[in-house]
Amino acid sequence: MATNPRLSKTLGALLGVHTGDSLGATLEFLPWAHIKSLHPTGLREIVGGGPFSWPAGSATDDTDLTRAVLLAYSDRKKNQNQKKEKADHHEKGDEFDVARAAADYSVDWFTGKWPGREMGSEPVDIGGATSVGLLNYQSTGNPKTSGAGQGSAGNGSLMRCIPTALFTSTPEKRIEESMAISTFTHNDVRCTVSCAAYNEIVAALVDGKTVQEAVDMGKQIAEALDCPAVATAIERGEGMSIQRIASKGPGKELPDRTSGYVLQSLTVAVAALLDPRGFEDVLVDVVRIGGDTDTNGAISGGLLGARDGADAIPERWLRDLQFRSEFVNVAMQILEGPTVVQG
Template sequence: MGVHAGDALGAAVEFSPWATIRQRYPEGLTEIIGGGPFDWPPGHATDDTDLTRAVLLAHLHPGVDVVRSAADHMLAWMLGDWPGRTPGTPPRDMGGATGAGLRRYQQTGDPRGSGAGQGHAGNGSLMRALPTALAVTDPQRRAEESMRISAITHDDPRCTVACAAYNEIAAALLAGEPPDRAVDRGHLLARHLDGVDVAGAVAHGRRLRPRALALTGPAGLADDAAGYVLDSLTLAVAAVLDPRPLPDVLVDIVRIGNDTDTNAAIAGGLLGVRDGASAIPERWRSVLQFADEFAGAAECLGAAGERAQERTG
């Protein structure tokens, strides 16, 4: 739900630079209004939430090959078999690496090796990573599946390791760890996976403050928060360490500008795990396209997690 809320909030100003957002919304955009370059209805899922849903659907069916199932759901999304779309119509928005990877998967039928390869380090797999953290309790399996689902479209190590580290933070939060210790867990996993750049991005997030970036702009980020996976990871870490309520933090993440919907979706995922769905204002939740479906999925994952704990307890 946090991914969905951040995505929908940021969609209205996607691709807008910091200065433009500051001029239009001096105190930040505080309502989900839709619009933006793709003219979204208020609360409608963009590709961020849609592809998160694709991974979520894969995890809701125990016993399947989760990576292949996630790829199949993502391919269905690309081909127009998706709620809210006329059958067969393409998505309004789709990243280049995502499209290339899914077309490769469509041709080969093999989700391994379909990614865009080294040098393509966008945030298009990090934005959809969270369901694996909520569904998989075993740390090694969680890291492996996070990386393999990323690699369907984004197999640069900065992307795959970022997904694993992000999900380690989320899983620690879900287990009741405080944010600083959860971030430690993600940092350690990144280092273990030889993700030097990823570990550096996590460490950088400790030093940044969303409120300050909202006031001064994204100059402290390598790609000005314009879609680079490590910028988005850094912002998510900074967001989850910010003690303010979820809405205040997400408003400031959007104020930073550029890839506003994806940055807010990724940060919103960690904030949602930290604070719970009740932290999302009702006026936001009431317009989210998949709110009811995601609430039902949370109940299913929670019940599955309890059964897993009973078996291992």
């Protein structure tokens, strides 16, 4: 799909989110023991179904909201091009607010202005904090104050945050934008810092750092932002075996039904990243653990795609993904030109 390693990792990260989401959607909410009885070696095909009767390859809220953030970065690139044209004519433009744009696209999704939806229709699946945050944003118009509040620490912003890692080139801007894009729904510090740390891991992988170097950079961000809970979640992932848990059961390491808690999803994703096996085997085992399978699949899939590149994702998985072509085309449009967007 892409011969350039950096481009391959960028596309792999985006498509990894979509793949993990679509694979995991079939088994969402099921516990490990039930999944084992249905699929003794794991679900290895994207078949749709699940509690919301998804078509095979359909985006759930995980991929849909990743798309919302991706489109915000696409708009920023267009805005930068327009500003350059204005500069050539001695005109000045305003700074583009990527968090507000992501919130606006998320409201489009929320209200049905979305591919495959009817205007006014409600999302098939939506997390509680996401719903509260988007309702607040519709009311106030302020993405800095619309979040669901401290104590609401679900994984609904971590699942959508990866475009920031891919299209913002400096650590300072990545941290700022990661936290701002989380804040309009998930402003609990565990969520905002998880997004910043996760995106620094992704950016390091895309830059060609080793897996351990990337994980260490994520921990450094959590520590620099004074959030020991996120640093501890990453460390837990370093000591966890996805393969063992998927084969033997969660035991005491994870509850039988993995929850939507942001730190748990971050731990699982780091453990998946550190698993030396290939993309397919690791992602199948992440989903085998059970519980919040689509979101854990999406978050882990993003890291695995950034690690292994797009060509590591099985073509039989890619071919049915709802937004495959759009994700590739939009990413290519953002990256075209001599430099990556710097914020």
